[in-house]
Amino acid sequence: MSGAEVRVSSPAKINLSLGVGPVRDDGYHPLATVYQAVGLYDEVVVRATDGSPVLTVSGEGVDVAEVPTDGSNLALRAVAALGDHHGRELPVELHVHKRIPVAGGLAGGSTDAAAALLGADVLFGLHTPREELLGLAATLGSDVPFCLVGGTALGGGRGEVVTPVMTRGEYWWVVVPDSGGLSTPAVYREFDRLHGDDPAPDPEVPDELLAALRAGDAVRLGAALVNDLEPAAVSLRPDLLHLLRAGRQGAALGALVSGSGPTTVFLCDGPVHAEEVDRTLRSEQGTRPAIVVKGPVPGARVTGGHR
Incomplete structure (x- = not known):
């Protein structure tokens, strides 16, 4: 299977409304937000390998110098979480091509994690049920579930509980x-x-x-x-x-x-x-x-x- 790959495109998000409550005992703030996914995309290539997981990054009009490429990267953590969920190793090479600004409030890291999660699931033929993927996404970060769903949606909890919102037009x-x-x-x-x-x-x-x-x-x-x-x-x-x-x-x-x-x-x-x-x-x-x-x-x- 080494050399097989899947390409995934994943969008930036903006918050049309972001209500923030007082900090909870667990250190998180409760949120009430409305997300909207917009047409600015990162691309993640998920490639099967015989070696240890690695990640490389390139940018298009974006400074990627501060993007981590070690195990702290959210995309690598997403693949690891999926592997743990299925009780198996998922040896991958990830390449992230960024168009979404880094540390800009547009969920660039979260959307890369969503792309890696989806891409690894497809690459290894795991067929993880959608609700289970969303549950894994929620363990990675508040914005990751929405980046899988897209569209326009309400976010509750610390942002990870996502409910689509009826909307018209563009x-x-x-x-x-x-x-x-x-x-x-x-x-x-x-x-x-x-x-x-x-x-x-x-x-x-x-x-x-x-x-x-x-x-x-x-x-x-x-x-x-x-x-x-x-x-x-x-x-x-x-x-x-x-x-x-x-x-x-x-x-x-x-x-x-x-x-x-x-x-x-x-x-x-x-x-x-x-x-x-x-x-x-x-x-x-x-x-x-x-x-x-x-x-x-x-x-x-x-x-x-x-x-």
């Missing part, structure tokens, strides 16, 4: 990467510091946001976008506030920090409008050309391979 986004990443744990620590002795309320998803998705109304959706981590991200990176304001004043329908940041996203009413917002941000804020994508898109999917 939504166009200007995604502005940042040259410096933000540590997710650092943003959560800042969130806790900002709340101090006044604990955050229990998280919830705004009814208006869900109504906007059901109606396919991008204007209403833009007004309802919310991220409880945004003040913490802006506290650590004050320059993000200027960028968000410029986007809103530049006629974007809505703007927010994506997840824990520092990537920012701007909702537009179509591809032409998105290009206009991109030009405005480049002119006024000196940003590099943004990534224009639409959502929702499906989750991780096999795109090719050979035996």
